[in-house]
Amino acid sequence: MSAYATTIATMITIQAIAVCGLNVIVGYAGQISLGHAAFVGIGAYAAALLATKAGLSFWLGLPLVIFVSGLIGLLLGLPSIRVREDFLAITTIGINFIVEALFRYVPFFGGALGLGGIPRIIFFGIRIKGQAFLLLSAGFLAICMLLSWWLTRSWASLACYAIREDESAASTLGISPVRFKLFAFVIGTAMAGLSGSLYAHYMQFISPGDFSFPVSVGFLSMLVLGGMGTLWGPLVGTIILGILPEVFRPLVDYRVFLYTLLLLLMIRFQPGGLLGRESAARRVLAPLFRGGRR
Amino acid sequence: MQLFLEQLLNGLAMGSIYALVTLGLALVYGVMRILHVAHAAVFTIGAYAGLYLFGATGSLVVAFLGSMAICAAVGVIIERFLYFPLLKYPPFVPLIGSIAVLLSIEEAARLVAGPYILTFPAKLPFPNVYVGATQISSGLLAIYVITAAVLLVLWYITTRTELGLAMRAASQDALIAGTMGINSHAIITITFVMGSAIAAIAGILVGIYYNQVYPTMGTVPAYKTLALIVVGGLGSVPGAVIASLTLGMAETLLIGYANIPLPRDALAFIAMIGVLVWRSEGLLGSSR
Secondary structure: OOHHHHHHHHHHHHHHHHHHHHHHHHHHOOOOOOOHHHHHHHHHHHHHHHHHOOOOOHHHHHHHHHHHHHHHHHHHHHHHHHOOHHHHHHHHHHHHHHHHHHHHHOHHHOHHHOEOOOOOOEEOOEEOOOHHHHHHHHHHHHHHHHHHHHHHHOHHHHHHHHHHHOHHHHHHOOOOHHHHHHHHHHHHHHHHHHHHHHHHHHHOOEOHHHHOHHHHHHHHHHHHHHOOOOOOHHHHHHHHHHHHHHHOHHHHHHHHHHHHHHHHHHHHHOOOOOOOOOOHHHHHHHHHHOOOOO | OHHHHHHHHHHHHHHHHHHHHHHHHHHHHHHHOOOOOOHHHHHHHHHHHHHHHHHHHOOHHHHHHHHHHHHHHHHHHHHHHHHHHHOOOOOHHHHHHHHHHHHHHHHHHHHHHOOOOEOOOOOOOOOOEEEOOEEEOHHHHHHHHHHHHHHHHHHHHHHHOHHHHHHHHHHHOHHHHHHOOOOHHHHHHHHHHHHHHHHHHHHHHHHHHHOOEOOOOOHHHHHHHHHHHHHHOOOOHHHHHHHHHHHHHHHHHHHHHOOOOOOHHHHHHHHHHHHHHHOOOOOOOOOO
């Protein structure tokens, strides 16, 4: 595998972890989040600060980073989730703009220049880079997908599905919508934090622009393309949208346009995504995967 | 004091522009319950169309009317081909579609007109006015007068005509309005025509006032106006106007006087979260 391919594959894996988290929030619990990049950013900045200012290693910092991202997700989720669906979309956009502004304007976070000098991950005395980093992040992705799979099987996810389909009906059955929405929000933002931590240690330099609102739209596009609420959708969507820019490299000027056009056509004609329940791809592939639910 | 007044006047102009864009969003939310982010792209198209028509004919009247017609058509196309078929899905599906439209129109504008800032060398026929020692430049006066005129016409249509009655009925309950013989899809279309035409006016005004037209001129308004319709109360047109004017002035004054470490664009969202905590239905919203 060439260094070029390894880099792209690593970025795709790191992004897929974030999209996996977004899938828990949007796909499983039906709560729109248009500010997911903010939570990836919170994870990345927490990891970077812990590594550069507190001198913690990636492994010691990781539980803290995940805890902090989940906690901030909980705190920001509390007011957001009590409001109506349309408000939630706008509130999460707002969170993204405010978080990015804080990173950019508070000197503690390095300001517009960003944070540099983030050390590499050391694993049993070996500096992890290149293909080893790809393996490491693929491992984390596998854990996130396993967790997602477990969530689809657990009672908590049944509650989340019920809330997604009909909130009032679910609450008459004794399911507290707020509790399970928050549960999904915390799991989703914790995964975003993990993705951010990996990103910070991989790039070794982060700046506020890496976590701006368009990045959130990108995450959501990947999820929509792959299929909201499906297990493999986040991975498929991230791989396609991660490779497309490389394939379209000769058409560099038209790249973003084709990208947005693809998203538009997808949401218009297959809002369930490539792997969604009623999608064309699923109809074609169904005979091959008989027995696989969701 | 002099400086304060001038800041206030600039803020009022800023707020008027916000109001013109936010109006369309509030109208559309009222009849369709959709967050029409792509409205800001219609605003950008309005500015470009106005600029080209002005360049081709040299007449501002043609530029305004032509651009309004083009934007109305674009608005109706977005409604017919994107929103209407997606109404049966959860609200975030049309919202994502709307963001996709916004981004693709921005990209299309960049590809067709180029990524650079174009100038809009037109002057609106308004005089410079002096109030005491404070000068109100012709550009500012144009924005005030045109915004006031648009608001007045809109107020007249929605409160004093049968069409307005039908629009209000459809926005309260489309189903019941339908049983009363109101063609609610036609009402939705008319709403998009009106909102988009107003966005065209806003686009041209911004283009002339700042003498700038560029592909991403709609990006910041796109999301800021979302915060504004929440602050005003989702779907409430008067609320949206009040929120816009207040924000325009608050932004300008806060940047001028208080040394806040946040950029002005985050202010709308902070105000929004504050309003949501204090009064979750917005300033003039009903708790439906």
